[in-house]
Amino acid sequence: MKTSGIVRRAALAAAIALAPAAAGAQDKLTVRLDFSPWGVHAAMHLAEVKGWFKEANLAVDVQDGRGSGNTLQLVNAGQVDVGQIQLGLLAQARENGATVKSFAGFDRRTDLVVLIDRDSPVKTVADFKGKNLVVFAASPWAPLIDHWLKQGGLDRTTVNVMFVDPAALWGTYTARRADGLMSTIGSALPVAEKPRPSKGILAEDVGIAFPSYGLIATEATLKAKADALKRLVATQQKAWAYMRDGKIEEGVDAMLKQRPDAKLDRDVQREQIKITIDFFDTPATKGKPIGWQAEEDWVKTIATLQAAGALKSPGKPSDYYTNEMIQ
Numbered sequence: 001m002k003t004s005g006i007v008r009r010a011a012l013a014a015a016i017a018l019a020p021a022a023a024g025a026q027d028k029l030t031v032r033l034d035f036s037p038w039g040v041h042a043a044m045h046l047a048e049v050k051g052w053f054k055e056a057n058l059a060v061d062v063q064d065g066r067g068s069g070n071t072l073q074l075v076n077a078g079q080v081d082v083g084q085i086q087l088g089l090l091a092q093a094r095e096n097g098a099t100v101k102s103f104a105g106f107d108r109r110t111d112l113v114v115l116i117d118r119d120s121p122v123k124t125v126a127d128f129k130g131k132n133l134v135v136f137a138a139s140p141w142a143p144l145i146d147h148w149l150k151q152g153g154l155d156r157t158t159v160n161v162m163f164v165d166p167a168a169l170w171g172t173y174t175a176r177r178a179d180g181l182m183s184t185i186g187s188a189l190p191v192a193e194k195p196r197p198s199k200g201i202l203a204e205d206v207g208i209a210f211p212s213y214g215l216i217a218t219e220a221t222l223k224a225k226a227d228a229l230k231r232l233v234a235t236q237q238k239a240w241a242y243m244r245d246g247k248i249e250e251g252v253d254a255m256l257k258q259r260p261d262a263k264l265d266r267d268v269q270r271e272q273i274k275i276t277i278d279f280f281d282t283p284a285t286k287g288k289p290i291g292w293q294a295e296e297d298w299v300k301t302i303a304t305l306q307a308a309g310a311l312k313s314p315g316k317p318s319d320y321y322t323n324e325m326i327q
Contacts, residue, residue, distance in 0.1 A: 025057065026054070026057050026058060026059040027057060027058050027059070027225070027227075027228040027231075028058075028059045028060075028061070029058060029059070029060050029061070029081045029082060029225070029228055029229075029232060030060075030061045030063065030080040030081045030082070031044060031060055031061065031062050031063065031080070031081065031082045031083070031084065031215075031232075032063045032065050032071045032074055032075065032080040032082070032083050032084070033062065033063065033064055033065045033071070033083075033084050034065045034067065034068045034071055034083075034084055034085050034086065034213070035064070035065050035066070035067060035068075035187075036064050036065075036262065037064060037255060037258075037259040037262045037264060038186075038187050038268075038269070038272050039186060039187075039190075039251075039255075039268075039269050039270075039271070039272025039273040039274075039275070039276055040084075040106075040107070040186060040187070040213050040272065040273075040276050041062075041084070041255065042239070042243065042251035042252070042254065042255055042269070042273050042276075043106075043235075043236045043239035043240050043243070043251070044060075044062045044084070044236070044239075045062070045251075045254040045255045045257070045258040045259070046239040046242065046243070046250060046251050046254040047060075047235040047236065047238070047239045048060065048062065048254070048258060049253075049254040049257055049258065050239070050254075052235045052238055052239065053235055056231040056232070056234060056235050057231065058228060058231055058232060058235070060232065062258075063080065064259075065083075065084075065085075067138050067166065068083075068085035068086040068089055068138075068140060069085075069089060069138045070138070071083040071084070071085050072085055072089055072090075072093055072098070072100060072216065075100055075216055075217060075218060076093070076098045076099060076100050076218060078218065078220075078221075081217060081221055081225065082215055082216065082217050082221075082229070082232065083100075083215070083216045083217070084213060084214070084215055084216075085213065085214075085216060086140040086184070086210070086211075086212055086213060087102045087105055087211040087212065087213070087214045087216070087320075087321075088110075088140060088210035088211050088212070088301055088305075089140060090102060090216065090320045090321075091301065091302060091305050091310075091311055091314060091315075091320055092143065092305065092310055092311065094315060094319060094320065095311060095312065095313060095314070095315075099218045099219045099220065100216045100217065100218055100219075101216060101217065101218075101219060101222060101319075101320060101321060101322055102211075102214050102215065102216050102293065102320060102321040102322070103214075103215055103216070103217060103222060103229060103233065103321070103322050103324070103325040103326075104214050104215040104233045104236065104291035104293075104325060104326065105211055105212075105213075105214035105291060105292075105293040105321065106212075106213050106214050106236070106240060106276070106280065106290065106291060107186070107211070107212030107213040107214070107276055107279045107280060108211055108212070108214075108279075108280060108281060108282050108285050108293065108294070108297060109204070109211075109212065109279040109280070109281060109282050110202070110203055110204040110208060110209055110210045110211070110212065111184045111185045111186055111202075111212045111275075111279045112140065112141055112144070112182075112183075112184060112185075112202070112203035112204075112208065112210055113182075113183060113184060113185040113188065113189070113200035113201065113202050113203065114128070114133065114180045114181065114182050114200065114201045114203075115173070115180055115181040115182075115183065115188055115189065115192055115198040115199070115200055116179065116180045116198060116199060116200075116201060117179075117196065117197070117198060117199075118197045118198055118199045120179075120199070122180075122201065123201070124152060124201070124205075125148060125149065125151050125152025125154065125201070125206055126152035126153055126154065127152070128149075128152065128154060128159050128179075128180065129152075129154055129158050129159065130158065130159070131159055131160070131179040131180055132159075132160045132162060132177070132178045132179050132180070133159060133160065133161050133162065133178060133179065133180045133181070133182055134162045134164055134169060134172045134173055134177075134178035134180070134181050134182070135161065135162070135163060135164075135169070135181070135182035135183075136163065136164055136165065136166045136169050137163045138166070139182060139183070140184070140210065141182040141183070143305065143308055143309075143310035144203065144208060144210065144304070144305075144308050144310070145161060145182070146308065146309075147208070147304070147307055147308035147309070148203055148206065148208060151206035151207070152206075162178060169181065169183075170191065173192070173196065174192075174195040174196050176196070180201075181198075184212065185200045185202065185275055185279070186212075186272050186275040186276045186279065187272060188200075189271070189275065190267070190268045190270075190271035190272050190275070191268055193267075193268075193271070207304070208304050209297065209300035209301045209303070209304045210301060210304060211293070211297060211298070211301060212279060213276070214291070214293075215232070215233070215236070215291075217229065222322065222324075222325075226324070226325070229325050230325045230327065233291055233325045233326060233327070234327060236290075236291065237289065237290045237291055237327075239251070240277070240280075240290050241290060243273060243277065244277050244280075248270055248273050248274060249270070251269075251273050252266055252269045252270050252273065255269055256269070282294065282297050284296040284297050285297070289326050289327070291325075291326050292323055292326045293321045293323060295317045295318070298317035298320055298321060299317055301320075302314045302317065
């Protein structure tokens with residue numbers, strides 16, 4: 001008994017000695033989001049609230065952003081480890097010398113949309129003739145606007161495209177100084193519900209392919225922090241599956257808890273999360289793990305950007321994404 005007591009005390013002492021080391025061994029990651037808080041960020045906040053980052057031995061600093069383009073620049077400059085952005089921006093960025101790649105794509109379906117009044121007769125691109133559209137200059141829509149208009153036999157002489165500061169975007173639309181607003185359906189449609197009930201005309205309806213939200217890192221970070229990034233992806237897969245399977249309200253709760261000063265509208269956040277989940281899959285990704293990306297989808301994206309004149313020398317699909325972090 002005496003010997004076993006000594007063994008137990010020694011084991012306890014060893015455990016206590018190891019505890020600080022284990023806590024200090026958490027891998028630190030900075031994750032920069034695309035914008036101020038909205039539903040597409042729910043999985044990051046839920047993983048923190050549920051303790052799933054900690055369980056994965058990660059210490060994740062989740063930062064709000066100032067646009068997908070700005071976040072991409074910060075990731076490429078090495079100022080943050082990971083960005084959550086519109087993945088369709090990667091092709092142009094890499095053509096301009098960036099070294100970023102996508103390592104998980106959650107919203108793999110194209111979610112670019114033009115909002116219009118719900119009772120408007122507008123149904124196709126051609127129906128926008130004579131209309132005023134508002135967008136901000138750094139929007140993912142920017143390189144595709146002319147290509148989209150062309151699909152309806154239109155151009156900027158027949159449609160007035162107004163570029164405004166992001167802060168003025170919603171005010172311009174809700175004050176009815178514009179007939180339509182160019183954005184992403186998940187972020188925009190729920191916000192419009194109260195001030196200006198709207199419907200969406202989707203870019204994908206005219207064959208535009210532009211993958212939506214996912215995670216990016218530089219090639220150097222993908223190599224240096226591969227194990228930590230795999231664990232980060234696993235937490236996001238778990239969080240999105242949890243919400244997809246009926247726990248959206250917990251995702252909303254997590255956002256409100258993590259961003260109490262943002263004055264988030266519960267109803268808006270709920271609908272944004274729902275729409276995000278609705279845009280998870282393309283025909284090429286159905287049945288695949290959350291975050292897995294299909295070469296076929298990137299081939300279509302490259303073709304879209306080439307047709308729009310946004311890419312001069314496109315690379316291979318594998319230049320833009322990897323599935324190595326997906327389990």
